[in-house]
Amino acid sequence: MHLKISHTTSYHYDTPVPYALQQLRLRPKSRPEQNVISWDVTVDGGQRQVSFEDEHANRVDLISFDAGVETIVITCEGEVEVTDNNGVVGKHTGFTPLWLFNRTTKLTKPGTGLRALMSDFKKPEGDLAMLHAMSDHILEKVPYSKEQTSSMLTVEQALAAGHGVCQDHAHIFISAVRQMGYPARYVSGYLMMDGTVEQNASHAWAEAYVDGLGWVGFDVSNGQSPDARYVRVATGLDYSQAAPTSGMRFGDGPESMRVTLVVEQQQ
Amino acid sequence: MTDKPSFFDEMYGFGETARAPYSAYSSWFNQEDVARLRKKSEQAEAFFRLTGITFNVYGVEEATERLIPFDLVPRIITGREWGILEKGIEQRVRAINSFLHDIYHRQEIVRAGRIPVEMIARNDAFLPQMIGVAPPGNIYTHITGTDLVRTGEDEFYVLEDNARTPSGVSYMLENRETMLHMFPELFSQINVRGVSQYPRSLRRSLSSCRPSICDGPPTLAVLTPGIHNSAYYEHAFLADQMGVELVEGHDLRVVDGRVAMRTTRGYKPIDVLYRRVDDDFLDPMTFNPDSVLGVPGIMDVYRAGGITIANAPGTGIADDKAIYSYMPEIVEFYTGEQPILKNVPTWRCSEPDAFKYVLEHLEELVVKEVHGSGGYGMLVGPAASKKEIADFRAKLETKPGNYIAQPTLSLSTVPILTKAGLAPRHVDLRPFALASPGGVEIIPGGLTRVALKKGSLVVNSSQGGGTKDTWVLED
Numbered sequence: 001m002h003l004k005i006s007h008t009t010s011y012h013y014d015t016p017v018p019y020a021l022q023q024l025r026l027r028p029k030s031r032p033e034q035n036v037i038s039w040d041v042t043v044d045g046g047q048r049q050v051s052f053e054d055e056h057a058n059r060v061d062l063i064s065f066d067a068g069v070e071t072i073v074i075t076c077e078g079e080v081e082v083t084d085n086n087g088v089v090g091k092h093t094g095f096t097p098l099w100l101f102n103r104t105t106k107l108t109k110p111g112t113g114l115r116a117l118m119s120d121f122k123k124p125e126g127d128l129a130m131l132h133a134m135s136d137h138i139l140e141k142v143p144y145s146k147e148q149t150s151s152m153l154t155v156e157q158a159l160a161a162g163h164g165v166c167q168d169h170a171h172i173f174i175s176a177v178r179q180m181g182y183p184a185r186y187v188s189g190y191l192m193m194d195g196t197v198e199q200n201a202s203h204a205w206a207e208a209y210v211d212g213l214g215w216v217g218f219d220v221s222n223g224q225s226p227d228a229r230y231v232r233v234a235t236g237l238d239y240s241q242a243a244p245t246s247g248m249r250f251g252d253g254p255e256s257m258r259v260t261l262v263v264e265q266q267q
Numbered sequence: 268m269t270d271k272p273s274f275f276d277e278m279y280g281f282g283e284t285a286r287a288p289y290s291a292y293s294s295w296f297n298q299e300d301v302a303r304l305r306k307k308s309e310q311a312e313a314f315f316r317l318t319g320i321t322f323n324v325y326g327v328e329e330a331t332e333r334l335i336p337f338d339l340v341p342r343i344i345t346g347r348e349w350g351i352l353e354k355g356i357e358q359r360v361r362a363i364n365s366f367l368h369d370i371y372h373r374q375e376i377v378r379a380g381r382i383p384v385e386m387i388a389r390n391d392a393f394l395p396q397m398i399g400v401a402p403p404g405n406i407y408t409h410i411t412g413t414d415l416v417r418t419g420e421d422e423f424y425v426l427e428d429n430a431r432t433p434s435g436v437s438y439m440l441e442n443r444e445t446m447l448h449m450f451p452e453l454f455s456q457i458n459v460r461g462v463s464q465y466p467r468s469l470r471r472s473l474s475s476c477r478p479s480i481c482d483g484p485p486t487l488a489v490l491t492p493g494i495h496n497s498a499y500y501e502h503a504f505l506a507d508q509m510g511v512e513l514v515e516g517h518d519l520r521v522v523d524g525r526v527a528m529r530t531t532r533g534y535k536p537i538d539v540l541y542r543r544v545d546d547d548f549l550d551p552m553t554f555n556p557d558s559v560l561g562v563p564g565i566m567d568v569y570r571a572g573g574i575t576i577a578n579a580p581g582t583g584i585a586d587d588k589a590i591y592s593y594m595p596e597i598v599e600f601y602t603g604e605q606p607i608l609k610n611v612p613t614w615r616c617s618e619p620d621a622f623k624y625v626l627e628h629l630e631e632l633v634v635k636e637v638h639g640s641g642g643y644g645m646l647v648g649p650a651a652s653k654k655e656i657a658d659f660r661a662k663l664e665t666k667p668g669n670y671i672a673q674p675t676l677s678l679s680t681v682p683i684l685t686k687a688g689l690a691p692r693h694v695d696l697r698p699f700a701l702a703s704p705g706g707v708e709i710i711p712g713g714l715t716r717v718a719l720k721k722g723s724l725v726v727n728s729s730q731g732g733g734t735k736d737t738w739v740l741e742d
Contacts, residue, residue: 054396
């Protein structure tokens with residue numbers, strides 16, 4: 001499937017910002033199942049300082065804001081050709097050892113809520129059947145809700161809320177399958193929606209490592225594995241390592257963020 | 268000295284006459300009047316106060332700036348002895364740098380089964396952000412402070428490899444300066460190798476590790492956490508001696524893809540930053556987000572090749588006390604040679620059999636926290652009371668994996684000057700090694716720390732230790 005993506009993130013600050021930095025993880029890479037035909041990231045109101053590859057092989061841009069700006073607009077535009085590989089991303093590559101993906105992070109730390117969720121999970125035979133069943137189990141216990149919370153929730157907070165968005169689902173899945181010994185990671189990316197679950201921001205899902213198959217994607221919110229409508233952009237142990245934008249700024253005036261995202265099929 | 272000492276004394280050995288390296292010093296000393304020397308000792312203290320060399324003590328209420336006591340009897344090492352230490356340290360530093368590169372890349376040593384994976388996987392000193400990062404020249408530990416102890420004529424052990432931000436080099440330099448100032452005649456009689464070249468060597472060594480983006484003479488700077496840090500004096504001293512800027516995090520920001528410091532003529536990019544800020548505080552965007560001591564974005568610039576950070580972040584995985592016990596394997600694995608310097612036998616309390624042994628022998632052992640430093644939170648079995656041992660046992664049992672244990676070594680002694688004349692006190696030695704693509708340079712000398720309390724084996728300045736000048740003889 002040939003997807004055309006246009007993704008704009010704009011930040012507005014009530015008071016001018018003297019100095020700020022942001023890391024952007026907004027560059028999808030070509031892989032066997034996704035061919036990035038073109039991709040541009042432009043920043044209005046800031047400068048790209050450096051670009052590097054992090055430990056998850058994400059291409060990261062560090063941008064600085066121009067002194068005194070009140071608005072920053074980050075625009076990504078490009079085209080990606082995706083083939084359906086039944087969610088299989090494949091073998092683990094790079095220097096980052098697999099054991100790292102069994103680490104607990106602040107956002108994915110299991111507690112009483114996760115233990116409760118896991119205690120009434122009926123574990124089927126086989127890795128893939130089990131992982132799909134876990135994905136379904138999470139969606140059943142924590143139904144999808146469009147109601148986006150303003151701040152990022154931990155696994156336990158999301159479980160307590162009883163409903164969640166894609167980030168929450170990915171975190172719960174990661175936390176649960178790590179408990180069962182699977183290396184797991186968070187994926188941020190794009191999804192071309194066709195009326196199933198409406199997204200107004202970039203999407204997130206999870207990947208688990210299955211011996212013999214390698215990394216396999218699970219989109220809990222949509223109850224399926226990624227197919228030709230998914231563009232994989234960044235990965236990490238949790239949201240904080242794969243977030244499209246993250247940073248720090250001096251000055252503490254209020255900020256507002258607006259995201260517009262168009263993902264469409266190019267004929 | 269009537270009783271035959273049970274420890275090797277570096278001046279008198281196990282006997283009563285001075286060993287060869289001390290013979291010239293000893294004959295000079297015997298003609299000196301102890302009262303005059305005691306007076307000199309007071310002068311030395313005044314000299315240190317004047318130069319402002321002080322340190323802060325952590326964990327003590329009303330921590331205040333204190334002077335580290337200086338003893339004017341030098342610690343003397345022959346050229347031959349030094350030659351062995353030098354080779355041994357060089358070998359170790361080379362191995363450590365190869366180890367760090369391997370650990371942050373293919374982890375061959377783990378694949379080869381020479382180090383258990385948990386030693387890395389469960390270690391907070393392993394920084395995932397360093398995976399795949401190759402610092403200029405593959406140098407990770409630009410400065411290493413190797414802690415050595417001596418137990419006999421030819422018996423040296425490495426106690427610790429300080430590969431993060433080793434401190435104390437300013438004492439090496441100031442102690443020599445003071446000795447030269449007080450006893451110029453001694454240095455004309457005895458041929459002692461110089462140490463004053465250290466700042467020049469450091470500058471040259473750091474400069475040769477500049478990033479490839481730098482095409483002119485490199486700009487260096489020393490990053491300090493600020494005046495409240497216990498080693499602030501040393502940071503300021505080294506910057507001054509190297510003739511480079513002393514900066515704090517808030518003086519720096521990311522400009523044009525580089526880390527730059529504020530100057531009267533705008534921002535100036537830094538090529539090599541000798542940082543004395545711990546990893547965790549280095550960059551709030553990558554490590555501890557609450558840190559105000561670091562530089563936001565410096566890790567990004569570093570990973571993009573825009574700056575050299577000395578020492579590299581993540582070197583703690585090499586000087587961790589649990590990894591220490593694998594140093595003989597590490598040296599052999601990367602150099603293909605047998606270690607020249609010995610490791611102290613170490614029981615890892617994470618291993619059930621070793622832990623059992625440690626619990627049964629607490630009275631004889633030194634037990635250390637794996638991640639601790641500066642002699643805090645350690646038990647010296649033979650010197651501890653029953654209650655101290657019981658309290659420590661309780662701590663140990665809650666988290667065995669946090670501790671290692673070692674036999675109590677019979678640390679050598681060197682006499683100090685007391686009211687009653689010379690009296691032996693236990694010492695250790697921290698030489699400083701500079702690593703660069705051109706090789707490893709070890710300054711002939713180092714920091715000799717001395718436990719001033721009679722019989723005490725704890726030499727840390729935070730625990731009432733003092734220092735001595737360290738002489739390496741030209742022989």
